[in-house]
Amino acid sequence: MHELGIAFQIVKEVDALAEKNKTKAVKKVTLEIGEVSTIVPRYLYDVWPWACKNNSKHLKDCQLEIIELKAISYCKKCKKFFDTVNNGVTCPKCKKTDTYLVKGNEAVIKSIEVKE
């Protein structure tokens, strides 16, 4: 489980941002995580409170929200998009693997809410 490391990294990043902006406390962090990223949202939810409590100054009781993004791939031959989770790297139409992932492996901080 590498989610703890990821949680620490995000907490550290947001904490530094809060420090820089002289924010007292961060209320909520929203992340966008792609379906085929290596992060398992429920593990991240599990370790989040612990990471906040032990590794931050401004995120002591910060809430986490994860928005999962659908993974989409593109077939170069058919010039069409398809669902990555159901098909992997194989185009469902022509069965070729000359495809690439368009989106779905990202993990980004979408928004940060601060306490007034």
Ligand SMILES: [Zn+2]
């Ligand atoms: Zn195809």
